[in-house]
Structure formats: C-alpha cells, structure tokens
Amino acid sequence: MPQSSLAIDSKLPQVGTTIFTIMSRLAADCGAINLSQGFPDFQPDDSLFAATLQAMRMGRNQYPPxxxxxxxxxxxxxxxESLYGVRYDSESEVTVTAGATQAIFTAIAAFVRPGDEVIVFEPVYDSYVPAIETVGGEARYAALSYPDYRPDWEQVRSLLGPRTRMIIINSPHNPTGAVWSAQDLEHLAELTRGTDIVVLADEVYEHIVFDGARHHSVSRRPELAARSLVVSSFGKTYHITGWKIGYVVGSAHLMNEFRKVHQFNVFTVNTPCQVGIADYMREAARHLGLADFYQRKRNFFRTLLQDSRFDLLACRGTYFQLARYRRISALPDVEFAHWLTREAGVAVIPVSVFYHDGRDDGVVRFCFAKQETTLAAAAERLRSL
Structure with a gap:
C-alpha cells in the first residue's frame, strides 16, 4: 500500500501499542510461558458452550435489544441484588456491553467534556487515561502508596476542584491486587457529597477476593450508588475473556446518558452468547465459588516462589501477583520484563507502565489464572534465577 501523505493531528500522540500486546507477542516469539496478559489458559465449563449453542440453534441469532x-x-x-442488597431495574438501569473496556470508554465519553478533569488512581489500568484524553478531558493522578497500594484520601481531596467531573476507582485493583475497604468507600462518599461528580467503578474482579474478605461495591452504599456507574465482566468471572461481554449498572438518570453513546459506538452485543450466559448464571455457585478457585491458584503459585529471589507483595484480590525483583537484577522493570521473557522464558508485565511518569519500584506483575502445570513450569524457571 502506498505511504499516506495525510497530515494527522493525533488525539493520542504519546500512545503506542499496549504493553499487553507487546509482551504476549514477545512471549510467542520466544516460546516463553505467558504470565503477562490476564487471560486463563484453561477452558470454561462445557455447559456454557451448550447453552450458547442451544441459543444459536433456537434462532437467537439476530440483533438483540x-x-x-x-x-x-x-x-x-x-x-x-443478592450480593449487594440493591435492586437495579433491568429495563432502565442495566446495560450489556462489549466487554468492560467498552463500558468504561462509553461512560467516560458520556459524561466527560473538553476541559473536565477525571481523578484516577495509579498505578492505573492502561485504558482509562487514553479514553479521558480522547474526549478532551484531563487526568489527575492520585497515588496508591507502594507497597500496600492504599489510597491517600487527603491527596484526593487536594485534587478536587470545580472542573472535577469524574472519579474512576478500581477494586479489586489491577495491577496490584489491592482491595478497597468499607472505610475507603466512606471517604469517597464524603468527598463527593454535595457535588456533581460521577463515580465510575471498575469492579470486574468483584468475585475474586481472598482470605475471607468481602468485596465492597459502591452499589452497596445508596449514597454512592446514586452517582455511580458500576462495571463488571463475564470474561473475568466465567473464564471467557475472548467473548468480550460485560455490563454496567447505574441509576436510570445516569444510564440514560450512557446509552445515548452506547447505541452509537457499539449498539449491542452478540445475541447467542448473551442468552447462553443468562442460562449459565442460574447457578450462583458458578460465580460465588470463584474466590476459592483463584485463592488456591494464588497459594499454589506463591508457595512455588517462596524459595525464589522474588519478593512477593500482598495479593488480596484479582488473579495477579506482584513481585519485586531487585535481588535478581538492577535493570529498569521494562528491560527486566524483556530480559525475563527472552532469557528465562517467562513473560510478565512491568508495573511502571501503569504510571504516567514511569515510576519504577522494581516490580513486575504475574498472572496466575493458569493451569497448575503452567504455573509449575514457570516457577521452575523463575526459581533458577
């Protein structure tokens, strides 16, 4: 194809290929074990496939609402309602989305206008800020303090101003595995009280909280629920990340604005998979058992690495484990991640990519949503370092 001579004023001049694509491609090129990108290497339940196939055969193959x-x-x-005690009206307050990333982008596009400010907590998942900047907003960064990654609410207070339009929260938190407390939500409610700030709550790992802890959803608090859009993901819950189906819940007042954008940037999500998931959800144990399922994997992986030279940080939720590597190497974390993939044959994500200023604490992220054989093979290579 001939080279284009078009002059393009990029909306995202600093954005390149995501680190997840880079590391997964490098893992494939090197034949490395891929513990970088957050997807399982095991199959979901066959009954989910059966329910979806039945929907196809019954003619549920055209546009849904x-x-x-x-x-x-x-x-x-x-x-x-069963989890958090609040009833969202299925007609006006629930929308199925093409994955959580689309839900987040759509929510930002619906409420953030040029010049508006959006508070995010870093290390921040990589899709938030580009979405903010695409619609002309400006990200303001609140720090989650290393190594426990707790929010500093006085710092958040200092970031609030007349242009603050939205606060994006993420708990359980990717990439750190931190989990917010009820007290954190109390602070959030106090800071937003009497304002027009919209809260966008990324709760895609809501079912993956460990050691008997409870996920504190903003839905559980009426004051926050009234100003919040809450995003979740069937991909994370049912091991079907490639299906790209999630959902958002929120008050009818907020959802009305969300749907104005949703209907034009996606319109709707494939019908038979929606029907299959609806049938599969009838057994609540399938999502209620997820915490124990992944806690066993977390414990298995941590045990395998306890004699390694990695220093494991706390993991209270999600299926990600952070680890410091300074006893192994003094390389910056991006270089270390590339070295580890090429030389040790294990791909990881460097955590500095989740900071706007590239802050480097010498920490990498492992995904343990893998078969035990995969984790054991990776740990054997990691223990040799």
Missing part, C-alpha cells in the same frame, strides 16, 4: 437481551439483564439485576 440495544441494552441487552431481557433475560440476561434480569439475571444481572438478580445477582447484584
């Missing part, structure tokens, strides 16, 4: 098929929206509403 823009907000999602009725039975899935009802199942989502039932699940949220």
């Amino acid at each position: 823009m907000a999602g098929v009725a039975e899935l929206r009802a199942a989502i509403s039932d699940k949220v």
